Amino acid sequence: MDRQELAAFLRSRRERITAADVGLPAGTRRRTPGLRREEVAQLAFISTEYYTRMEQANAPRPSGEVLAGVARALRLSDSERDHLHRLAGAPLGPRTGPTREVRQSIRDLLDRLPNAAGIVLSATYEVLAWNALAAALMEDFSALAPRDRNLIRWVFLRPDAGAYGLSDVQEFALAATRRLRATSARYPDDPQIHELVAELLAGSAEFARLWESHDVCTAPALKKTFHHPLVGAITVDCDGFDITDTDQQVVLYTAAPGSSSDEALRLLSVIGTQRMDVPG
Structure with a gap:
């Protein structure tokens, strides 16, 4: 598990997603680009504290369910999802469902x-x-x-x-x-x-x-x-x-x-x- 690279990757993906992309109200008091950490945690069905620790490179190895939730919340492409799992030390096996990534x-x-x-x-x-x-x-x-x-x-x-x-x-x-x-x-x-x-x-x-x-x-x-x-x-x-x-x-x-x-x-x-x- 490469915690530093995982943390940097998560931050970069979070910053590129807008609230409107995931059906959340944009609001007027956003000081940083992209979603807030608590919003990603909410969409991924995990605690804000755990997601924050992932971005700070001090969280324990995430489970497959956590990684799936984070990938869904951040709207990762298939290649990005595979990269997320590799960084977390949990590479995916053969794909079990249809892809949602459009070339x-x-x-x-x-x-x-x-x-x-x-x-x-x-x-x-x-x-x-x-x-x-x-x-x-x-x-x-x-x-x-x-x-x-x-x-x-x-x-x-x-x-x-x-x-x-x-x-x-x-x-x-x-x-x-x-x-x-x-x-x-x-x-x-x-x-x-x-x-x-x-x-x-x-x-x-x-x-x-x-x-x-x-x-x-x-x-x-x-x-x-x-x-x-x-x-x-x-x-x-x-x-x-x-x-x-x-x-x-x-x-x-x-x-x-x-x-x-x-x-x-x-x-x-x-x-x-x-x-x-x-x-x-």
């Missing part, structure tokens, strides 16, 4: 598609990355806590959220359940998948019914219609591209050139995520 080249790709709304989904329907048009069309994901960016959690546990005005909510719910069933078989030891499935089973009778069918394949939805509160109905082609080495999927929503939906998307790219229907 920078994929993020750059989304930003280079100004006329397409694009998102990156994990194997469990977490929205891991998005471009500005996707935020305008669907939701400002940056304003949500990471756990609330999960589309399968959203469709079954937030039925009053408006479903982005989608015309095929039931079809999406069916496809998402089938994909999650296949994902759970690929990663049988991933505790986050077990937790997600248990939460959905307890919170949604419809999910429980679909889950019990044990279906794992479905035809992809090639078109969707969003009913946006500002620009009305937008019918788009929906294309998914698998990133096989990360078990992720890039989903692009595009409209036929010259169509009314294409014009609506172009208008949304100008409006962005502002709410023009709400008095200022």
Whole structure:
């Protein structure tokens, strides 16, 4: 265990995370960049005293549960998480769950598609990355806590959220359940998948019914219609591209050139995520 390097690494990662990144109020009295130590401890479900000792290089060797909590709280990438474990003298074995790290080249790709709304989904329907048009069309994901960016959690546990005005909510719910069933078989030891499935089973009778069918394949939805509160109905082609080495999927929503939906998307790219229907 390299306590000095571990302490320096933790401080550097903490200082780069803002309160907004983890769904905490920013406040006005922050004297240092990033999160406070007590905020990291709270997010990691450990005591502030223990986390402080880790950053001061005088804590005993942390357990695997502590390291997992700290990695989650600091939003570490897969490579950073592996580095954290090596510094703590507890290198990880083979990965048991899907990665949540999106390559920078994929993020750059989304930003280079100004006329397409694009998102990156994990194997469990977490929205891991998005471009500005996707935020305008669907939701400002940056304003949500990471756990609330999960589309399968959203469709079954937030039925009053408006479903982005989608015309095929039931079809999406069916496809998402089938994909999650296949994902759970690929990663049988991933505790986050077990937790997600248990939460959905307890919170949604419809999910429980679909889950019990044990279906794992479905035809992809090639078109969707969003009913946006500002620009009305937008019918788009929906294309998914698998990133096989990360078990992720890039989903692009595009409209036929010259169509009314294409014009609506172009208008949304100008409006962005502002709410023009709400008095200022």
